[in-house]
Each structure stands twice: as structure tokens, then as C-alpha cells.
Amino acid sequence: MKLIDSIAASCPPLLAGPLGNNEADDLARALKVLADPARLRLLSLIQAQPSGEACVCHLTEPLGLTQPTVSHHLKVMLDVGLVEREQRGNWAFFRVAHDQLGVLRELLA
Amino acid sequence: MKLIDSIAASCPPLLAGPLGNNEADDLARALKVLADPARLRLLSLIQAQPSGEACVCHLTEPLGLTQPTVSHHLKVMLDVGLVEREQRGNWAFFRVAHDQLGVLRELLA
DNA sequence: CGACGACATCGACGTGTGTCAATATGCATT
DNA sequence: AATGCATATTGACACACGTCGATGTCGTCG
Numbered sequence: 692m693k694l695i696d697s698i699a700a701s702c703p704p705l706l707a708g709p710l711g712n713n714e715a716d717d718l719a720r721a722l723k724v725l726a727d728p729a730r731l732r733l734l735s736l737i738q739a740q741p742s743g744e745a746c747v748c749h750l751t752e753p754l755g756l757t758q759p760t761v762s763h764h765l766k767v768m769l770d771v772g773l774v775e776r777e778q779r780g781n782w783a784f785f786r787v788a789h790d791q792l793g794v795l796r797e798l799l800a
Numbered sequence: 801m802k803l804i805d806s807i808a809a810s811c812p813p814l815l816a817g818p819l820g821n822n823e824a825d826d827l828a829r830a831l832k833v834l835a836d837p838a839r840l841r842l843l844s845l846i847q848a849q850p851s852g853e854a855c856v857c858h859l860t861e862p863l864g865l866t867q868p869t870v871s872h873h874l875k876v877m878l879d880v881g882l883v884e885r886e887q888r889g890n891w892a893f894f895r896v897a898h899d900q901l902g903v904l905r906e907l908l909a
Numbered sequence: 910c911g912a913c914g915a916c917a918t919c920g921a922c923g924t925g926t927g928t929c930a931a932t933a934t935g936c937a938t939t
Numbered sequence: 940a941a942t943g944c945a946t947a948t949t950g951a952c953a954c955a956c957g958t959c960g961a962t963g964t965c966g967t968c969g
Binding site: 705706707708709710712715716718719722723725726727728729730731732734735736738739753787789792795796797799800 | 816828838844898909
Binding site for chain 2: 944
């Protein structure tokens with residue numbers, strides 16, 4: 692199970708009551724994934740595509756980062772559940788996982 | 801001007817369009833402040849007080865961190881605008897800045 | 910089957926940061 | 940003024956992480 696799914700099941704909203712160590716650790720790990728300029732730009736770039744999806748080769752140039760770095764960031768976001776991946780032939784297409792982003796948003800309440 | 805105020809004035813929601821370098825950097829810096837278990841627990845502990853405020857000496861023991869570390873985290877959150885500080889005699893009382901937290905929450909849309 | 914293109918993984922490097930002990934600052938009370 | 944207490948600052952250390960070049964893997968097309 693992806694990190695954000697398990698947070699959604701176990702973690703109360705931030706200001707609803709004192710957070711335990713485990714809950715705080717999990718929520719912090721998820722927020723850390725989001726707290727990077729390259730990853731924020733990746734999400735906004737993927738979402739800006741008319742189809743709502745993008746492959747790695749279309750993302751490296753607008754970001755000014757190398758292909759391994761972009762691949763790394765996408766993997767990190769995939770692991771926590773912030774993006775979804777679909778392989779089609781040689782290309783790997785990524786979409787923003789709106790539901791999981793919404794989970795994080797609602798936890799800051 | 802605190803970081804989150806300037807973000808609120810200049811930064812569009814994450815998925816509204818491609819983020820520029822400066823916007824992504826600012827938003828990431830603000831999220832990084834939140835993406836730490838000690839700071840998340842601090843916010844939830846302060847909010848859990850009946851008065852909605854707390855001084856440093858009431859926060860070190862439930863967190864299991866030293867006083868300088870707690871002071872450091874509060875200063876970092878104060879600088880970006882996530883908490884407010886009010887000195888009363890020897891004690892410094894901190895409150896959660898709900899508005900600024902709301903700004904961050906709405907930017908993840 | 911062989912070559913090519915897209916993507917993933919590995920190893921290494923530099924930077925950033927959470928933590929603590931030690932010390933400084935500032936207010937209050939006597 | 941002098942002492943005591945709450946908080947802030949400093950310096951140092953260990954660890955995490957973003958980035959890159961080099962290389963590996965897998966699917967596609969001659």
C-alpha cells in the first residue's frame with residue numbers, strides 16, 4: 692500500500708488533536724516528497740498537458756534537469772502515490788493522482 | 801513580509817498551470833518547513849491547548865526534544881508565518897496561524 | 910537477431926538540515 | 940544590583956537528499 696493511502700486511513704487532520712510519533716513521521720514523509728521545486732514543477736507540467744499525462748522525454752527539457760534526475764523524482768512521487776504510471780510501448784506516461792493530493796490537502800486542516 | 805504572505809500574493813494553485821522557477825522555489829520552501837515530524841507535532845500540540853497557545857516550556861517534554869531544538873523549530877515556523885509569537889513577561893506564547901496554513905492548503909489544488 | 914531509443918538504476922559528490930551541549934540575552938523578583 | 944528562570948543563539952556533528960555521469964534494462968523496428 693502506498694504511503695498516502697495508509698496515511699488517509701490512519702492519520703487525523705493536523706489540528707484535530709496531538710499527533711503521535713508515527714502519524715507525524717508518516718505525514719512529514721509525504722509532505723517532504725511534495726516540498727521540492729523540481730517535483731512541484733513536474734506535477735504542474737504534467738497537469739498542463741492537454742491529455743493530462745506526459746512521458747519523461749517531454750519533461751526533461753522544460754525543467755532543465757537530466758533524464759536520470761527526472762526519472763528519480765517521478766519514482767519518488769510514484770512510491771508515495773502522488774503520480775500514476777502507465778507503460779505504453781517504449782514510453783512511460785505519468786498522470787497526477789488528484790485523489791492523493793486531495794488527501795494531503797485535507798490533512799492540513 | 802513573511803514567505804507565505806508573498807506566496808499568497810504571487811503563486812497560483814499548483815495545478816492551475818506550469819510553475820515558474822521562482823514560484824516553485826518559494827512554495828517548496830514553505831512546504832519544507834511543514835514537512836518535519838517535530839514541527840507537525842508542535843502545531844498539533846499548540847492547537848490542542850485549551851487556550852490555543854503554548855509557551856516553549858510546555859512543549860519540550862511532550863515532544864522529547866531539548867529546549868534549543870524546540871526554540872529553533874518555532875523560529876523557523878515564525879519566519880515563514882506558520883505561527884505567531886507574543887511575549888508576556890518571561891514567557892513566549894505561540895499560536896497557530898490558521899490563515900497561513902489555509903493558504904498552503906489551497907495552493908495544493 | 911542486432912541496433913536504437915526511452916527509461917531505470919547505480920555510485921558518488923556537494924549541500925542542506927535536525928539535533929544537541931554550551932553559552933548568551935532578557936525579564937522579574939527580591 | 941544580583942540572582943534565577945525562560946528563551947534565543949552559536950558551533951558542531953551526523954545524516955538525508957538532490958543532482959549528475961555512467962551503465963543497465965526493456966521494448967521496438969529493420
